[in-house]
Amino acid sequence: MIVELITTGSELLLGQIINTNAAYMAKELNAVGFDVVYQTTVGDNRERMQAAIVHALTRAELVITSGGLGPTRGDITKEVSAAVFGRELSLNEVCAERIRAHFDRVHRPMTENNLRQAMIPAGAHVFTNYAGTAPGIALEQDGKVIVNLPGPPPEMKDMFERSLKPYLQRKYGFASVIVSRVLDTFGIGESKLETEIQDLILTQHNPTLALLVRPTGVIIRITAKAATTEVADRMIAGVEQEIRRRVGTYIYAVDDEPLEEVVGKKLLAQHLTIACAESCTGGLLTSRLTDVPGSSAYLMGSVVSYTNEVKAAILGVDRAVLRTLGAVSEPVACQMAEGVRRCLGTSVGVGITGIAGPDGGSAEKPVGLVYIAVAGLQGTTVEKKFFTGTRSQIKFQATQTALNMVYHSLIHR
Amino acid sequence: MIVELITTGSELLLGQIINTNAAYMAKELNAVGFDVVYQTTVGDNRERMQAAIVHALTRAELVITSGGLGPTRGDITKEVSAAVFGRELSLNEVCAERIRAHFDRVHRPMTENNLRQAMIPAGAHVFTNYAGTAPGIALEQDGKVIVNLPGPPPEMKDMFERSLKPYLQRKYGFASVIVSRVLDTFGIGESKLETEIQDLILTQHNPTLALLVRPTGVIIRITAKAATTEVADRMIAGVEQEIRRRVGTYIYAVDDEPLEEVVGKKLLAQHLTIACAESCTGGLLTSRLTDVPGSSAYLMGSVVSYTNEVKAAILGVDRAVLRTLGAVSEPVACQMAEGVRRCLGTSVGVGITGIAGPDGGSAEKPVGLVYIAVAGLQGTTVEKKFFTGTRSQIKFQATQTALNMVYHSLIHR
Numbered sequence: 001m002i003v004e005l006i007t008t009g010s011e012l013l014l015g016q017i018i019n020t021n022a023a024y025m026a027k028e029l030n031a032v033g034f035d036v037v038y039q040t041t042v043g044d045n046r047e048r049m050q051a052a053i054v055h056a057l058t059r060a061e062l063v064i065t066s067g068g069l070g071p072t073r074g075d076i077t078k079e080v081s082a083a084v085f086g087r088e089l090s091l092n093e094v095c096a097e098r099i100r101a102h103f104d105r106v107h108r109p110m111t112e113n114n115l116r117q118a119m120i121p122a123g124a125h126v127f128t129n130y131a132g133t134a135p136g137i138a139l140e141q142d143g144k145v146i147v148n149l150p151g152p153p154p155e156m157k158d159m160f161e162r163s164l165k166p167y168l169q170r171k172y173g174f175a176s177v178i179v180s181r182v183l184d185t186f187g188i189g190e191s192k193l194e195t196e197i198q199d200l201i202l203t204q205h206n207p208t209l210a211l212l213v214r215p216t217g218v219i220i221r222i223t224a225k226a227a228t229t230e231v232a233d234r235m236i237a238g239v240e241q242e243i244r245r246r247v248g249t250y251i252y253a254v255d256d257e258p259l260e261e262v263v264g265k266k267l268l269a270q271h272l273t274i275a276c277a278e279s280c281t282g283g284l285l286t287s288r289l290t291d292v293p294g295s296s297a298y299l300m301g302s303v304v305s306y307t308n309e310v311k312a313a314i315l316g317v318d319r320a321v322l323r324t325l326g327a328v329s330e331p332v333a334c335q336m337a338e339g340v341r342r343c344l345g346t347s348v349g350v351g352i353t354g355i356a357g358p359d360g361g362s363a364e365k366p367v368g369l370v371y372i373a374v375a376g377l378q379g380t381t382v383e384k385k386f387f388t389g390t391r392s393q394i395k396f397q398a399t400q401t402a403l404n405m406v407y408h409s410l411i412h413r
Numbered sequence: 414m415i416v417e418l419i420t421t422g423s424e425l426l427l428g429q430i431i432n433t434n435a436a437y438m439a440k441e442l443n444a445v446g447f448d449v450v451y452q453t454t455v456g457d458n459r460e461r462m463q464a465a466i467v468h469a470l471t472r473a474e475l476v477i478t479s480g481g482l483g484p485t486r487g488d489i490t491k492e493v494s495a496a497v498f499g500r501e502l503s504l505n506e507v508c509a510e511r512i513r514a515h516f517d518r519v520h521r522p523m524t525e526n527n528l529r530q531a532m533i534p535a536g537a538h539v540f541t542n543y544a545g546t547a548p549g550i551a552l553e554q555d556g557k558v559i560v561n562l563p564g565p566p567p568e569m570k571d572m573f574e575r576s577l578k579p580y581l582q583r584k585y586g587f588a589s590v591i592v593s594r595v596l597d598t599f600g601i602g603e604s605k606l607e608t609e610i611q612d613l614i615l616t617q618h619n620p621t622l623a624l625l626v627r628p629t630g631v632i633i634r635i636t637a638k639a640a641t642t643e644v645a646d647r648m649i650a651g652v653e654q655e656i657r658r659r660v661g662t663y664i665y666a667v668d669d670e671p672l673e674e675v676v677g678k679k680l681l682a683q684h685l686t687i688a689c690a691e692s693c694t695g696g697l698l699t700s701r702l703t704d705v706p707g708s709s710a711y712l713m714g715s716v717v718s719y720t721n722e723v724k725a726a727i728l729g730v731d732r733a734v735l736r737t738l739g740a741v742s743e744p745v746a747c748q749m750a751e752g753v754r755r756c757l758g759t760s761v762g763v764g765i766t767g768i769a770g771p772d773g774g775s776a777e778k779p780v781g782l783v784y785i786a787v788a789g790l791q792g793t794t795v796e797k798k799f800f801t802g803t804r805s806q807i808k809f810q811a812t813q814t815a816l817n818m819v820y821h822s823l824i825h826r
Binding site: 012013014015016017018019020022023024025026027028030036037038039040041042043045048051052055059178180189190191192194195201202210211212213221223276278280281282283284285286287289290291293294295296299300301302303304305306307309310314343344356357358359360386387388389391392395 | 423427437442522523527691697707708
């Protein structure tokens, strides 16, 4: 079943609101096996809307609009849809009665223009609006269907779920389900990852594979289409296994579980505690760790040591090393990690020192240079990284790398 | 100037991501007087994408796409655009060199597929991508223009602002300008604010006034449309003056300058330093303060004291008070603020202790209860707050309140 979505409204065309309706409808329709191949947005302009619907009917069997069903003169979607199929509108008494009852209920007088919402094209299926006043409709002709849904997202979603889905299931049956599974990776770039699994991406048509770059790393989305969820799950499992065989070492979670949560679970399961000494990340790592409910069970505390004095006085970093090698150096990162571990008496200590920019870089120590150390039961490991981007992006990448290092120190125990 | 926007990508068609690019581009184009009359979304399918671009050119003079410029085989937008105008692609050495330099900078090997991004249609204007690797292009033919921008929003926005807007201004000129000014408030609710300036909202048509609720507080947006920026600025200034006369005490910034930046400037100007002792906010306050470039001039460091032991051992909070009144109490907040100020030798100390939830609340100390103290040159002030929302929302509101308290302690000196 080929579907086109048409979202209407000047606010969308002017960019005053973001089009969440299109994403919602697309996701729901794809999940039951319908193919959304185009989405169009058009304003409250009779001629252009009519052209958009007529054009959509040339390339889709089902055209679903949202928006333009309200009481004002700018609300023209039903009239335009009726015109496309050559139908007349007339007042639907059941709809009119519902609208009158609504105004009684909220103790407000009903202005006459509200009855425009009860004008229904001849032969339409009517969808009651349980979350507002404007009813929706479905118009069938020559094997094609036009559906009009309201624009406000709560009304659209309620009607989609309660009325449109049952209507579509009765009319077309739901051929399939679409199930997606996300593999969250870190430490491998998009192009490298593509090279590793290129043959799978090219040959797989069901499940399909897609790579997406996120601030947290690259994700691999496996999407299967099948008659039932069970079958789809089995299809995904087969591809997932092959991907894990090749690049499993980079996969830290499924379905976008945050890395701080993954690390928290490992710490909890192994009865370990953690503390951080942060310089250029300025507390962001600790803040991410404490975003996880229950993190007080393993996160004891942290020290943000922005100055050399704090690094030396609280964390015990060697003043001579700070003087000779500078704060952004490998030994300082290690001493920060070890110092905060000792000072707070935890199993694991993390130390981060670097240059978040935009100023403060040099040829030898450029903006984006960050040293990250993890001190644990098997000693201390340290990594030297070069990050790019804005100050906030560099901070975030440093925390993601630190979490990943802690994660690997915990799974390899 | 009639414009059509084409956003591409399976993630959009499948509803996996929301189309923020279309809203951004529409808003920016409308602001300079261009008419966006259609927005279309199409997948990474050669035939359908080509049909969409060809159809768009029948009804618009300028067609702007976003997405599909990356290194993978699914990235076909430039090829399809070139095909529509009958152009060949070839490797652009300048673009290729930039991509190689990027991989050098991040010390990672470049896989060959990355050079696909440097394949440029004959005769294209090239837009450098300063926020990523894939360049954008503009193709002109028979009075029509196709522009290809990258899909990731930070890259698209950067290129739109730096390269596309100047290109469009040179080519078409800008008919009118829309200028907005945002007044950022904190400490006053939306309905109270609306009551205070209701008459202005109702009577103003140009400039218009809008209230929007943000996590940082309620903002007042003043928007004027005029022939030139100067005229629009003057129109805005008049309304702003009247708003400030009524609710100026709640306005801490204009145009969404973050409160941490406002506070940072005050500290810098007054040659003061700051340190934080954070419990329930877990480092978020310090992380926000260090998001500001140059914050190392006034932020000395912080202690995240998640346990009572850290509060007592490092910050010197009275163990007897912790035992009798508990960690979430007014005296503990004050002693944390005073302790971190003393310990790090700063002018200002901030102490935050509370219950971020979702667990750990009681009838007496519910989730959302937070004490915030600021210790400064004129002694210590403390506030007791009840926040609502998720764990992250409670953390954020506590940091915003703390920053606002520091801000007021600095402007009232």
